Amino acid sequence: MIKKAFVFVVCGDREHIDTLHFSLNALTRFSNNKIIVVTDGSRNEIPVIHENIINVKTPDKFSHHQASIFLKTSLHKLLSEDVDYCYIDTDVLAVSNEVDTIFNSFTSPITFSHDYCDIDDFSPFAVNCNCYEKFKKVNAVYLQTASLYNETLGKEYGSVLAEINIATKRNRGNLFLRFTNLLKYLFSKDFYVLNERYKLNKKTNQWLNSNNETIEDKYSRKNFIIGKTGFHWSEKFNTFYTKDGMSVTQLKCEHLREQVNKDFDLEINQGWQHWNGGVFLFNKQSHAFMNFWHEMTLKIFENTEWKTRDQGTLAVATWKFGLQNQKTLDINFNFIVDYNNRELKYNGNFTFQYQEKTYKPFFLHVFHHFGDKNWALWQDLEKLLTTIEKQNN
Numbered sequence: 001m002i003k004k005a006f007v008f009v010v011c012g013d014r015e016h017i018d019t020l021h022f023s024l025n026a027l028t029r030f031s032n033n034k035i036i037v038v039t040d041g042s043r044n045e046i047p048v049i050h051e052n053i054i055n056v057k058t059p060d061k062f063s064h065h066q067a068s069i070f071l072k073t074s075l076h077k078l079l080s081e082d083v084d085y086c087y088i089d090t091d092v093l094a095v096s097n098e099v100d101t102i103f104n105s106f107t108s109p110i111t112f113s114h115d116y117c118d119i120d121d122f123s124p125f126a127v128n129c130n131c132y133e134k135f136k137k138v139n140a141v142y143l144q145t146a147s148l149y150n151e152t153l154g155k156e157y158g159s160v161l162a163e164i165n166i167a168t169k170r171n172r173g174n175l176f177l178r179f180t181n182l183l184k185y186l187f188s189k190d191f192y193v194l195n196e197r198y199k200l201n202k203k204t205n206q207w208l209n210s211n212n213e214t215i216e217d218k219y220s221r222k223n224f225i226i227g228k229t230g231f232h233w234s235e236k237f238n239t240f241y242t243k244d245g246m247s248v249t250q251l252k253c254e255h256l257r258e259q260v261n262k263d264f265d266l267e268i269n270q271g272w273q274h275w276n277g278g279v280f281l282f283n284k285q286s287h288a289f290m291n292f293w294h295e296m297t298l299k300i301f302e303n304t305e306w307k308t309r310d311q312g313t314l315a316v317a318t319w320k321f322g323l324q325n326q327k328t329l330d331i332n333f334n335f336i337v338d339y340n341n342r343e344l345k346y347n348g349n350f351t352f353q354y355q356e357k358t359y360k361p362f363f364l365h366v367f368h369h370f371g372d373k374n375w376a377l378w379q380d381l382e383k384l385l386t387t388i389e390k391q392n393n
Contacts, residue, residue: 003083004103005034009072010090012064014045019370020090024050025385027094033103038071038078054078066301069310072277073294081284088363089278091370092334093381095350096362102333103281109321110286112275112314113329116336119274119315123256126312128305131253134246141229142240142248149224157219160198164207164215167194256312259305264296264316272324274315278365279334293317335361337377339368346377 006027010020020037027035037050040058056078058067071078072087079085086102105111115122124132191208192200198215199208207215217223222233231240231248240248257268282290296313300306318324335352338344345353352359364377372378 003034004100005036005079005083005085006031007075007079007085007087008035008037008090009039009068009075009087010037010048011040011043011058011067011071012045016068016090017044017046017048021049022385023088023090023093026381027088027099030094030097030099033100036079038075040067040071043067062301063308065308069297069308070294073290073297073310076282076284076287076290084281084283087280087282089365091366092278093364093366094362095364095381095384096360098332098362102279102329102362105329105333106281106283107327108285109323110289111281111327111329112277113279113331113334114273115276115311116338116341117273118252119257119268119272120252120254120270121250122274122311123253124251126256126307126309127259128307129253129255131246131255132251135248135251138231138242138246138248139251142225142231145225145228146221148228149221153219153224154221157215160209160215160219164194164198167198256315260312260316260319263300263303263305264320266316266319268315268319269324272315274311275318275328276334276336276365277311277314278336278367279329279363281329289317289321289323292320332359332361333363334365335359335363336365336367339372339375348376348380350377350380 008020008023010016024035024037034052035050036052036054037048038054038056039048041048041053041055042057043064056071058070062070075085075087084103084106123129124135188202190202192202194200197210200206201208201214209215209218225231225240226233229240231242233239234241237247239250242248246253254270257270260266260268293310293313293316296316297310300313301308306312337352343354347353347358350360350364352361364381366377366381369375369378373382
């Protein structure tokens with residue numbers, strides 16, 4: 001029988017080790033397989049408490065973050081070859097008895113899951129292009145201006161619409177007045193006069209005020225924001241852009257793909273949904289891929305144009321090996337819980353609604369608001385952990 005094992009990597013600050021301990025407790029409850037923790041104990045603020053620990057000394061020149069990535073991308077060199085492994089980040093939490101079935105999903109040479117965004121969405125977090133910093137500034141201006149609109153013209157617009165709505169419905173209960181108003185509408189030529197304040201242009205079906213201003217134009221949110229900020233509106237993409245072409249509502253750029261082309265002579269297609277490094281399956285068939293991933297990651301450590309991440313070089317390795325269209329893990333094995341995603345609704349009992357589909361994941365990747373006690377999801381996770389601890393005792 002082929003041996004199977006889960007693998008965590010951690011080193012450095014206490015918060016990361018506390019996160020590991022939380023995740024270990026959950027996975028231990030749901031998995032029947034061995035769980036290994038790879039660490040550099042000399043870097044750890046507090047000890048890792050676990051029965052299967054591999055302690056590896058990492059180069060002193062590395063930061064704790066770099067050391068963790070160094071260990072993660074070199075796991076194939078540190079672990080026994082006769083085992084199928086599942087690597088998981090410390091913020092990936094087991095919540096189902098189905099977690100061990102992940103090992104049935106291996107596709108040679110290595111198997112990852114998709115990220116929730118595409119390569120250009122991830123770009124500002126992978127390279128030092130300053131797009132994130134620029135976006136924060138323009139997005140703040142946009143949000144501030146949108147808020148100002150809501151408190152001024154927007155509020156007034158709501159009052160005007162309410163007044164028109166009330167006036168058009170006021171006489172609906174009186175059959176005589178309804179009939180009179182209908183005749184008035186039918187026999188008016190170009191404009192139906194509602195009262196001394198508003199009239200309807202019958203050709204355009206637009207309301208005008210007493211100054212013959214179109215209500216929609218006078219109270220236009222789009223025009224208000226353009227006038228206050230100088231942003232440009234794109235009908236095609238239905239959003240605002242700066243003069244130099246940056247979206248003020250969606251952070252994305254081409255700089256990661258450009259950097260990959262510059263440093264590795266590879267072209268990654270726009271719109272490619274890159275892989276997420278939080279969960280992946282590997283074994284002895286994965287060595288060539290992981291060797292390349294590891295070497296390219298060490299290479300960017302020395303390049304100030306790159307941020308300290310492993311996903312950018314993961315994309316490089318994926319395209320280098322021609323695996324960009326390979327089958328990935330089912331979403332339930334690495335369900336990314338983005339606290340800020342308004343489309344993602346938590347229904348309780350570790351069930352989610354997303355894009356009109358219902359999900360009950362096996363692993364939750366909680367990369368935002370880990371430990372947020374005001375979050376219903378986290379409250380359920382703590383209840384789960386308490387139940388696990390009682391069962392263990």
